[in-house]
Every structure is written in C-alpha cells, then in structure tokens.
Amino acid sequence: MAGKQRRKILYWLILPVLVAGIFVRIGDHFGEQVQYQPVIPEAGVCFGDVIADPAAGEIRFYGEIRQNEGWVRFLVYLSSYRWLEGEAAITSPACLTDLQKAIALLDWQLWDQLWHRQITGQEIEVSLKWQGGKADANELIQLPYHLGIGDLIFLGSPLFDPLFLARCDRTIICVALKQRYQCPLFFLQESVKERFTRACGDAGYHLNPERLPPPGTRVTVIIRVPDLQGGK
Numbered sequence: 001m002a003g004k005q006r007r008k009i010l011y012w013l014i015l016p017v018l019v020a021g022i023f024v025r026i027g028d029h030f031g032e033q034v035q036y037q038p039v040i041p042e043a044g045v046c047f048g049d050v051i052a053d054p055a056a057g058e059i060r061f062y063g064e065i066r067q068n069e070g071w072v073r074f075l076v077y078l079s080s081y082r083w084l085e086g087e088a089a090i091t092s093p094a095c096l097t098d099l100q101k102a103i104a105l106l107d108w109q110l111w112d113q114l115w116h117r118q119i120t121g122q123e124i125e126v127s128l129k130w131q132g133g134k135a136d137a138n139e140l141i142q143l144p145y146h147l148g149i150g151d152l153i154f155l156g157s158p159l160f161d162p163l164f165l166a167r168c169d170r171t172i173i174c175v176a177l178k179q180r181y182q183c184p185l186f187f188l189q190e191s192v193k194e195r196f197t198r199a200c201g202d203a204g205y206h207l208n209p210e211r212l213p214p215p216g217t218r219v220t221v222i223i224r225v226p227d228l229q230g231g232k
Helices: 002-036 082-087 096-106 108-115 161-167 172-176 186-195 226-231
Strands: 045-047 050-053 058-065 074-079 088-095 125-130 133-136 218-224
Touching: 045 096, 050 096, 058 096, 074 082, 074 096, 082 088, 088 096, 088 218, 096 108
Parallel strands: 074 088
Antiparallel strands: 045 050, 050 058, 058 088, 058 218, 125 133, 125 218
16 A cells, blocks of 8 residues: 555656656747748748748748858758758758749749759749848859759759658668668769759859858748749
C-alpha cells in the first residue's frame, strides 16, 4: 500500500513537469514559425511557408543570410537537395515543392518552361527586403550581366526531383546518414550541378558583400511576374 502511495505522489510530482515541457516545446515551435510566417494577402494562397498572390503576380517567402561574401552556386536555396544548402547565400525553411506549386499557380506554362530549363526567367523580378534595406537580387552578385530566376534560385529539376525530393529527410536511411557522401544518391551530385551550368560554361558567382546584409539577417524573398501584376 505504501508503495502505491509513493508512486501516486511521484506521478503527481512528475506530471506538471511533463505538461510544462510540452507547452515549452509548443511555444518554441510556434515561436520559430512566427519568425518565418509571411503576411497572407486577401487574395493570397499559402503553400506551407510560401505565399502566392495571383492577383499581384507575386510570391513571397522568408529566409536567412548564410554568407555574404565569396562564391556560391545559387543565391537562394529552399529545403530540398541537402548538399546544395552549403552552396547558397540565403537559405529558407520553406520547401522547394511549395515554391514550385506557387509558381505553377501563377502561370503553369511559365513554371513548366522554368523547370525544364527551357528559359531562365529573365523577365521575372527577384528582390530581397530586410529590416532597413532592400535590393534587386542581381545587385547582390558580381556579374556584368543580368541573371534570371532559374540561375538565382534553385528551382529543382524534372530529371532529379522524383529521386531526391521523394527521399530527402523522409527515409530512415537518409535520417541516419551523417555525411552527405554516404547517401546512395550522392553519386548523382555532379550530374545535378552540370544541369545548372549556364550557357557560357560558368556555374555560380561571387557575392557582393557591399550590398548583402550580414549573416544571420532575416530576409523576405519576393518574386514578381510583371505580366501578371494587376491580375493581367
């Protein structure tokens, strides 16, 4: 009887701690989400952390500056092909698949051309805003010519997405592997990189440290399709 009484007392002592821990974790979770939660416009559609506004021809999502100088393969990386995260200046917790859906919502034919690299989207405006500053994406890199969205943001590939996006972070083996070269699909890395080499033969670019804010800065990435603005 004494043993049951002790267990009952122990239970009531532990229960408040467990409940408090649960609320702390929930608070932490929503606190993290709030940092990245875009404001949804009246006509907006939410795909995870990506907001599409068809009436304005605009897409927004949040990210963070990972590096502001040196060489990168892409300016912006959304959660997808894990090893490319270390080769981008700005990383976003938003999923690549959600951005793909958002672009397709605005114009599915445009998205199909971008995805198949038939165009790089020179006409699409990509810009960044952060507290106290804003800039066109092309101002943040050191190149003598203008790049389209397909060379600024990693948009995926119809050849590799079915493999990488179906596996990444979803299987036991991918979660267990600590080094990227241990992934069974890592041998395709060079093939993926070759697909995103520009017509001139170059890949990636150097960043402009005079225009980019310091690492750790929260930014809003804004994509605009001019022909769709104003509901056209």
